[in-house]
Amino acid sequence: MRVKEVFKPFFLFCLTILCCTFVNAQDVLPFPPAPSGSQAGVTIETSTYKKRVEPKHLPADAPNILIILMDDAGPGATSTYGGEVNTPTLSRVAKTGISYNRFHSTAMCSPTRASLLTGRNHTRVGNGQIAAIANDFDGFSGTIPKSSATMAEVLKDYGYNTAAFGKWHNTPEEQITSKGPFDYWPTGYGFEYFYGFLAGEASQYEPTLVRNTSYVEHPKTSGGHNYYHLSEDIADDAIHWLQEQKAYAPEKPFFLYWAPGAAHGPHHVMKEWADKYKGKFDDGWDAYRERVFKRQKENGWIPQNTLLTPRATSMASWASIPEAEKPFQRRLMELWAGFAEHADYNAGRVIDEIEKLGELDNTIIIYIWGDNGSSSEGLNGTISEQLAQNGIPTKIEQHIAALNELGGLEVLGGPKTDNMFNAGWAWATSSPYQGTKLQGAYFGGIRQPMAISWPKGIKHDSTPRPQFHHVVDIVPTIYEINKIPAPQVVNGFPQDGLDGVSIVYSFTDPKAPGTHHTQFFDIMASRGIYQDGWFASARGPREPWVGGIPKGIKEWSPLTDTWQLYNIDEDWSQAVDLATKEPKKLESMKALFLTESAKNKNLPIGGGLWSTALYHPEDAPASLLTEWSFESPIKGMPESAAPKLGKVSNIVTLEVEVPENANGVLYALAGFSGGVTCYVKEGYLNYEFNLFEVQRTKVKSKDKLPTGKVKIEVESKLVDKIGGAMNVTLKVNGSAVGQGIVPAAMSLHFTSNATFDIGTDLDSPVSLDYFDQAPFTFNGKIGKTSIKYVKK
Numbered sequence: 001m002r003v004k005e006v007f008k009p010f011f012l013f014c015l016t017i018l019c020c021t022f023v024n025a026q027d028v029l030p031f032p033p034a035p036s037g038s039q040a041g042v043t044i045e046t047s048t049y050k051k052r053v054e055p056k057h058l059p060a061d062a063p064n065i066l067i068i069l070m071d072d073a074g075p076g077a078t079s080t081y082g083g084e085v086n087t088p089t090l091s092r093v094a095k096t097g098i099s100y101n102r103f104h105s106t107a108m109c110s111p112t113r114a115s116l117l118t119g120r121n122h123t124r125v126g127n128g129q130i131a132a133i134a135n136d137f138d139g140f141s142g143t144i145p146k147s148s149a150t151m152a153e154v155l156k157d158y159g160y161n162t163a164a165f166g167k168w169h170n171t172p173e174e175q176i177t178s179k180g181p182f183d184y185w186p187t188g189y190g191f192e193y194f195y196g197f198l199a200g201e202a203s204q205y206e207p208t209l210v211r212n213t214s215y216v217e218h219p220k221t222s223g224g225h226n227y228y229h230l231s232e233d234i235a236d237d238a239i240h241w242l243q244e245q246k247a248y249a250p251e252k253p254f255f256l257y258w259a260p261g262a263a264h265g266p267h268h269v270m271k272e273w274a275d276k277y278k279g280k281f282d283d284g285w286d287a288y289r290e291r292v293f294k295r296q297k298e299n300g301w302i303p304q305n306t307l308l309t310p311r312a313t314s315m316a317s318w319a320s321i322p323e324a325e326k327p328f329q330r331r332l333m334e335l336w337a338g339f340a341e342h343a344d345y346n347a348g349r350v351i352d353e354i355e356k357l358g359e360l361d362n363t364i365i366i367y368i369w370g371d372n373g374s375s376s377e378g379l380n381g382t383i384s385e386q387l388a389q390n391g392i393p394t395k396i397e398q399h400i401a402a403l404n405e406l407g408g409l410e411v412l413g414g415p416k417t418d419n420m421f422n423a424g425w426a427w428a429t430s431s432p433y434q435g436t437k438l439q440g441a442y443f444g445g446i447r448q449p450m451a452i453s454w455p456k457g458i459k460h461d462s463t464p465r466p467q468f469h470h471v472v473d474i475v476p477t478i479y480e481i482n483k484i485p486a487p488q489v490v491n492g493f494p495q496d497g498l499d500g501v502s503i504v505y506s507f508t509d510p511k512a513p514g515t516h517h518t519q520f521f522d523i524m525a526s527r528g529i530y531q532d533g534w535f536a537s538a539r540g541p542r543e544p545w546v547g548g549i550p551k552g553i554k555e556w557s558p559l560t561d562t563w564q565l566y567n568i569d570e571d572w573s574q575a576v577d578l579a580t581k582e583p584k585k586l587e588s589m590k591a592l593f594l595t596e597s598a599k600n601k602n603l604p605i606g607g608g609l610w611s612t613a614l615y616h617p618e619d620a621p622a623s624l625l626t627e628w629s630f631e632s633p634i635k636g637m638p639e640s641a642a643p644k645l646g647k648v649s650n651i652v653t654l655e656v657e658v659p660e661n662a663n664g665v666l667y668a669l670a671g672f673s674g675g676v677t678c679y680v681k682e683g684y685l686n687y688e689f690n691l692f693e694v695q696r697t698k699v700k701s702k703d704k705l706p707t708g709k710v711k712i713e714v715e716s717k718l719v720d721k722i723g724g725a726m727n728v729t730l731k732v733n734g735s736a737v738g739q740g741i742v743p744a745a746m747s748l749h750f751t752s753n754a755t756f757d758i759g760t761d762l763d764s765p766v767s768l769d770y771f772d773q774a775p776f777t778f779n780g781k782i783g784k785t786s787i788k789y790v791k792k
Helices: 003-022 088-097 108-117 151-158 228-248 271-275 284-298 324-354 396-406 421-427 471-481 583-599 766-774
Strands: 064-067 098-100 160-167 193-197 209-211 214-216 253-260 362-370 449-451 518-523 524-532 532-539 563-567 625-628 650-657 666-671 674-681 682-689 697-705 708-718 724-731 735-742 757-758 781-789
Touching: 003 209, 064 108, 064 324, 088 324, 088 362, 088 449, 108 151, 108 471, 151 160, 151 253, 151 471, 160 228, 160 471, 193 228, 228 324, 253 324, 271 324, 271 682, 284 324, 324 362, 324 396, 324 421, 362 471, 518 583, 524 583, 532 583, 532 735, 563 583, 674 766, 682 724, 682 735, 697 735
Parallel strands: 064 253, 064 362, 160 193, 160 253
Antiparallel strands: 098 449, 193 209, 209 214, 362 449, 518 524, 524 532, 532 563, 625 781, 650 708, 650 781, 666 674, 666 757, 674 682, 682 697, 708 724, 724 735
16 A cells, blocks of 8 residues: 555644634634624623624625526427427526526436536546446446535525525435435435435326425326326425415525426326327428428528537438337327426426415526436337336337337327437437537537526616536526635535636626636446547447447447537537548547546546446446344335346345235336336235336246135346346246246346335336226235345
8 A cells, every 4th residue: 555545644634624723704604603603691680691692604685596407308399489389487497597508417317417516527526337237437326525515505504594495316226225324315415305206207197206305195186287297386385485484584595406307218298288289290300300490590500500400420310210119109299298298397397386475586496498408318208217227128010019008199208108309309409500419529418598587786787698618507606606616525515626616707798708718528438528629539349328228338348439620610510520530630539538537536437337238237336235024014225226136136025924815016116108016916925027018927826815814925037147047937836837937038227216125016006907096005914025035
């Protein structure tokens, strides 16, 4: 061990002490409590009493802050800036404030959120990819370090009330059980209140929800309707929180972070919202893209000399889609549009409440249209979007056939499907740019429209701000507005410096020179580097709309990737590759990318691919346990922490008291969009492996279960490797009663937000056999349940 490594902990300790001793108070958080103003004597008569006064740490007119972050929404979608998805709330913010047309994300959910909340680059804070596929490399650990405090932590210490609603996606997967630890939950990152879901996505009808650090059931209804939808629920809850904040602490400003699951998959929305768009997309994605491009120019959103980039050769044209499949493809886009509009509407309800409370004039609203571009993970259009993450190739006829069994097109958008649109729609709604979500190399993945409104502090101006900026710039902007210096120590942790710059300078001058000079991008080796008007990029080893395992992925190396070069001051949309004309410039940009990667823990290049289905699914986040013993039935165990019953070889053993007319679920993992279940129906033992709705493997016992005390075993053994075939054997009292083979198991997970239950199926039911009887609680008694992994 080198000497400097030995002394590093001692150095950090000394730095903390020095900071606490010598720097100004605002550089060390939290602030020390105000000393007593009273002087104690021996007796009350000899004492003086003066109530202590806590000093104010904020300007007297510190604004409230509302950040609205949409999910998986491309720049060519919103009607505010030329698209065809109606977004009146975003338009409302833009029409009272200012807009930015060269603002950027990271191309992926967790990374963007980590950067937005901390003001640091995504790999620098361990979020080189989503938490569900985190690994042991520092830049890809899935954990925001305490040395990079979020703005919620800082604003709370300065006197803000803080709350977050909706999608979080920045907590390590294995730590999201009801037993924590809670250090990396929203409440551990400075949010005094949280209501939403911790994972990357959720069913909008049957989500697994958390309030602060407790799992809770969602209401039966939302938004004043006789049904439930998650976007409405988080708006309801935010409105309630605002009302209480105004009643209990009117002297305090608030910071509210509102991040719906829309328009991330699954694209769940009520029929009436999707029906608004009936017929509007009938001519397909190629025509949509051209219409939007024309409108973007007419509106002055993009420069007149912008070129419309072509469709990738690996992506289907609308004309190539068989006529029989087009109704399915059209309806998928109608649903996405309705889903996005519905979320925008509910964001408007939150703003309406702020106005009703008399706080709108001094509230800065930052509305970011997407944490990345539209998602092409629906591949060719799907009823079950987790197929892509698990690297399972399918054909469109499989989806349509499965959908027809469920009830046809009318079922899409409801609780029986986890539908996502065709990648062509994702590309179209990224007009005029190349790429989609998951591509850090192209603006279709990383360029996000943003509107900022603050009636008291920003004069409306319809001129788009063209300065190059990034989500890391929001934190320093908020700090400058509130005259908050970036703290050196927070909760005893010496702090990493900020990577972003404030955009306050652009509030009053749309033509001001940009101040964000260099920015790197990298999502799973789709990477780019910006510097002062130039952008160099490499696509990486895959295109996200191409299903299955990419050819040659095991031999891929970043050292042999082809790079492109763009002068984006002259070429707005990355349409003209200058790599061959400017080889020296390209080489200097490639060298700069490696320098920035080293500075930001973005090594190895492609490190985010490690724990995916492409390389090492066995290393994906999971419980360290290989054996479980449940003395009584358990419910609501997050899938990420539960036994991987659909992934690895295992044996489940249950001690059961079987009654006459036995019925009900013995155990269930995940939900209707994909999962494993073992249940009793009319006395027969049943097992089902639901491979993302497109393939269901069922095993049923030959005879009815005997009554009384029974030992039930379910053996699941991989034939070869993870993701391959799995043999399943049902045993009763030691004797085999049923056997089958699952043609293909799963590689990563069934869902991001479902659970494992014993004795019931509380999520969306795994099996159609008891869908209408859910949660189909077992009518006998379940004693001890044992689960253990076994080697082949």
